[in-house]
Amino acid sequence: MLTEQRRHPRVRRRAPAVVRPRRWLLFQGPSDAADTVDVSRGGVRIRTQAGLAAAQRVVLGIRSRYLRRMVRFEGRVVWARRAGRPGSEHTLAGIRFLRVGSEGSTMLHRMVTGQGGA
Numbered sequence: 001m002l003t004e005q006r007r008h009p010r011v012r013r014r015a016p017a018v019v020r021p022r023r024w025l026l027f028q029g030p031s032d033a034a035d036t037v038d039v040s041r042g043g044v045r046i047r048t049q050a051g052l053a054a055a056q057r058v059v060l061g062i063r064s065r066y067l068r069r070m071v072r073f074e075g076r077v078v079w080a081r082r083a084g085r086p087g088s089e090h091t092l093a094g095i096r097f098l099r100v101g102s103e104g105s106t107m108l109h110r111m112v113t114g115q116g117g118a
Helices: 102-113
Strands: 016-021 032-039 043-048 057-064 069-083 090-100
Touching: 016 043, 032 102, 043 057, 043 069, 057 090, 057 102, 069 102, 090 102
Parallel strands: none
Antiparallel strands: 016 032, 016 057, 032 043, 043 090, 057 069, 069 090
C-alpha cells in the first residue's frame, strides 16, 4: 500500500491555463495553452502541448472565474511525461509553486475548498 507523501492533498479541478518556460534569465517567449488537471496549495498537474522537462522553471497563468482573468504563479516542473495516443499526444506535468501572490493564494484556497471554483 502506497502512503501519500504530499503535504497538501490534491483536488481535481479543471481550469484554463497558459504555461511559459523560463529562458535565460527571464520568463519570455510564447506561452502554450494548458488545462489544470488537479491542484493543491503546493502545486498543480497540468495538461499541455508544451515540451516541458523536470527541473525547468515556468510561469503559469491559471484563469480565475471569479476574478475574470489569469492569475500568475511561478513554479518548477517536478515531473513531465508524454501521454495520449499518436496524433493526440500531450504532456502531463507536475509543477510545484515557488511564488504565489495574495491573489494566487486566495484562488488556490477557493479551488481546493470548492468555494466557487477557480
